Amino acid sequence: MSKPNPAASPPKHDVFQAIADPTRRGLLLLLVDQEMPVTAISSHFPMTRTAVSKHLRILEEAGLVKERKVGRETRYRLDADPLRELKSWLAFYERFWENKIESLRRYVESDDTDPQQQGEDAAKS
Numbered sequence: 001m002s003k004p005n006p007a008a009s010p011p012k013h014d015v016f017q018a019i020a021d022p023t024r025r026g027l028l029l030l031l032v033d034q035e036m037p038v039t040a041i042s043s044h045f046p047m048t049r050t051a052v053s054k055h056l057r058i059l060e061e062a063g064l065v066k067e068r069k070v071g072r073e074t075r076y077r078l079d080a081d082p083l084r085e086l087k088s089w090l091a092f093y094e095r096f097w098e099n100k101i102e103s104l105r106r107y108v109e110s111d112d113t114d115p116q117q118q119g120e121d122a123a124k125s
Contacts, residue, residue, distance in 0.1 A: 015082045018062035023047075024055050028064060028078055035068075035077040 019025055023045065030036065030044055038056065042049040056076055059065040063082040067074050 012061040013058050015062050015064065015086050018059050018064055019086070021055070021058075024059055027052070027055055027059060031065065031076060031078040035075045037070075037073045037075050039073075041076065 019028070026045070027041065030041060038049055038053055041056070042052045045052055056065055056067075060067060060076075064079060065076050066079045067076050069075075
């Protein structure tokens with residue numbers, strides 16, 4: 001039985017961690033329709049190419065970005081498949097949002113001008 005190696009590389013990032021950062025979300029938007037080298041990607045952000053590369057590495061570890069070598073250049077492209085996990089997770093909670101939105105719609109569209117009655121109607125939902 002082997003012991004865990006403390007010097008082993010840190011665990012890969014998951015989709016939720018990867019998209020938590022606004023810069024990484026911006027990178028994903030930039031790569032939606034095209035494959036780009038890091039030099040071109042870097043020109044869209046107010047940070048060093050090294051910083052952009054670190055963000056791209058996190059996205060790659062989460063499976064959201066694929067890279068390929070073309071000569072000496074590394075090009076990056078979006079792989080949206082891992083976002084399905086996120087979509088499934090959010091879909092579960094959608095029913096709660098829909099219920100609240102429906103209650104708000106009924107409240108706003110109510111003909112009753114008595115605020116107390118409207119509050120009681122919303123509480124029943």
